[in-house]
Amino acid sequence: MKHARTRLVTTVSVCCLLVATGARAENPLGVYVGAGGGRTHLAFDCYLDGVTKSTCLDHTNFGWTAFAGVQPLPYLGAELQYLDFGHASSPESFDHLNSERARGLALFGTGTVSLPLINLYAKAGLGALQTKPALLQSDPHGCLDSGACGYYGNTFDKTAGRFVWGLGFQVKLSSLALRGEYVRFSVPSSSYPNGEPDLLSAALLWKF
Numbered sequence: 001m002k003h004a005r006t007r008l009v010t011t012v013s014v015c016c017l018l019v020a021t022g023a024r025a026e027n028p029l030g031v032y033v034g035a036g037g038g039r040t041h042l043a044f045d046c047y048l049d050g051v052t053k054s055t056c057l058d059h060t061n062f063g064w065t066a067f068a069g070v071q072p073l074p075y076l077g078a079e080l081q082y083l084d085f086g087h088a089s090s091p092e093s094f095d096h097l098n099s100e101r102a103r104g105l106a107l108f109g110t111g112t113v114s115l116p117l118i119n120l121y122a123k124a125g126l127g128a129l130q131t132k133p134a135l136l137q138s139d140p141h142g143c144l145d146s147g148a149c150g151y152y153g154n155t156f157d158k159t160a161g162r163f164v165w166g167l168g169f170q171v172k173l174s175s176l177a178l179r180g181e182y183v184r185f186s187v188p189s190s191s192y193p194n195g196e197p198d199l200l201s202a203a204l205l206w207k208f
Helices: 002-026
Strands: 032-047 053-073 076-089 096-114 118-138 151-155 158-173 176-185 198-207
Touching: 032 076, 032 096, 032 118, 032 176, 053 096, 053 118, 053 198, 076 198, 096 158, 096 176, 118 176
Parallel strands: none
Antiparallel strands: 032 053, 032 198, 053 076, 076 096, 096 118, 118 151, 118 158, 158 176, 176 198
């Protein structure tokens, strides 16, 4: 009886190993793709009178992401990710109307800790961040009889290389996985615009 149980355990273990090896053989690089969306945060400071620093925009919005990666080892991989932080604007007022549009493309190195039901991971890399802030003030000479006024001011379009990092988890569902993730671009406080856009998202991942 003891020998029978030992043979059974050995057979099951070998089968599991063969299945895992077969899956890895079909996709030795661990290639995957995915997409999702969630909450973004856009903010930046400005100097309204050239001296006084003020928060010109601080707003949450909807954004989305798409990504592709490889994970040749269970604990190590690389990922290319596009992040669209959307467009946010301050509530319109008589005095001003500020807004910002941001998007980024980043290349990460990823590190993963695999648990029975989920994977925990962290990633860090470099990305190109494009930001388009606008500082608009009401034009007192452009008001219509209806009371509506036009706006004038400055708009910017800046693309710069930035450090970017993220944390997340994945719930395993065979070749599919559900991912929850937080990603943030780091922007120096001396830079303009100086806000650090981030994305908190839920995504669906498919592993080939």
